[in-house]
Amino acid sequence: MQLQPNRERDFRDTALGLVSTRSFPAIVGCADMMLKSAGVMLVGYEKTGSGHCTAIVRGGIADVRLAVEAGAQTAQQFGELISSLVIARPLANLEAVLPIGNRLFQLSQNQGHSRLSNMAIGLLETRGFPAMVGAADAMLKAAEVHLSSYETIGAGLCTAIIRGSVADVAVAVEAGMYEAERIGELNAVMVIPRPLDDLEQTLPVASCWIEERQPLNLPISVKEVEKELVKLPDLAKLPVPMPQE
Template sequence: MTTARRARKDLDLREMALGMISVSSFPAIIGTADMMLKSAAVTFVGYEKIGSGHCTAIVRGRITDVRLAVQAGVETAEQFGQLISTSVIPRPFPNLDAVLPINSRLSQYANGEYSRLNNQAIGLLETRGFPAMVGAADAMLKSAEVHLAAYETIGAGLCTAIVRGSVADVAVAIEAGMYEAERIGEFHTLMIIPRPLDDLEETLPVASCWIEQAKPVMLPLTIREKERELMQLPDLEKLSKEDRT
């Protein structure tokens, strides 16, 4: 590595930072991550679940951008009333990546997979208790043109149903699901994201039925093989006898 390249790399490391926000709700962490990504030029590393309802969103970028993103995320988490803690780590050592979540983008690139639900609005409805979540999911599917993408559990009895569709349909579905969750058990929180960014999209859980393998594009090819002309070879044995005489 040349001196100039080494200097640029050292400068990049000095300017980089990690930002983390921890909350006690899955919809809250998705909404917080969405706001962090939309408020500053940061990259979403992923989120970590450690049980008892604790979820942490992690972003990476330049120190100033990370601080702006964390500030915006804190405001969102406080609106939910779910904020637990925050942290900004300037100039993290590269080896710190060993404890960070790796988002699903890497596996998607490796396997050529993508979700048919991408680029649709996201609705997340969290309940305390599995029966309430299943009942809410059923009510959402029956009330609007939405697809049940997956569900997520984070401990402490918290379960989140995730639906995808148009913004209007997702809003109607979430409202119906909320009332059904309250009837069966305990509704906890909700979140609607109209236009999710790619970084957030790639970290959301998706049921296997919505995952497709990328298929190679088949192009029509016309291959012409030049015909070989057949020619009669001389009798090598006869030529050999003539050479001897």
């Protein structure tokens, strides 16, 4: 079967790049490095359980190759690399079935958040939910940071995501590391000083940061009704019971 000319032209110079790690902070760090090393677009992350996370980028073939190489090297430095892949000229069927197509549509519609943008990002991953909650509490109390969300990727791995100035995030993450180790197991940490917009749009954000507060509408016609007062009897005139022998 021969490809139609327009279809061949659409996929001639594009590629998909995938890098997989065993840690959410590691995959965010890889994604940040891929975005900053080449002209690619971060489609998003795919979490497949047991702590496995995959960052997906798209762009020109040469750019994607450079980005994947940089991302894989970053994952190797963390000791968390599982695999990497470059798919040149992906057909529409592949992108339609995988979650890539839906994410590309959302990005094209500019469906994202910017409420906490232009802030440094800190990620602290623990094995066990109590350790993550304790670390998040310690981070919030140690510096002027905001807990934007948390992420779970299976195998007991939980990541608290904070935002703030670079200095505050660094201080907070250090405090969270000590608390996580005291409570349970610290798995990974990551501080990203200057995240790009593509990275911002793919990170989770708690609903309290993106939902507009609704005004409390009370009915105007409701009036306070005064309750009827009841007169108490005179205690001095009440009969006193006599003790029985």
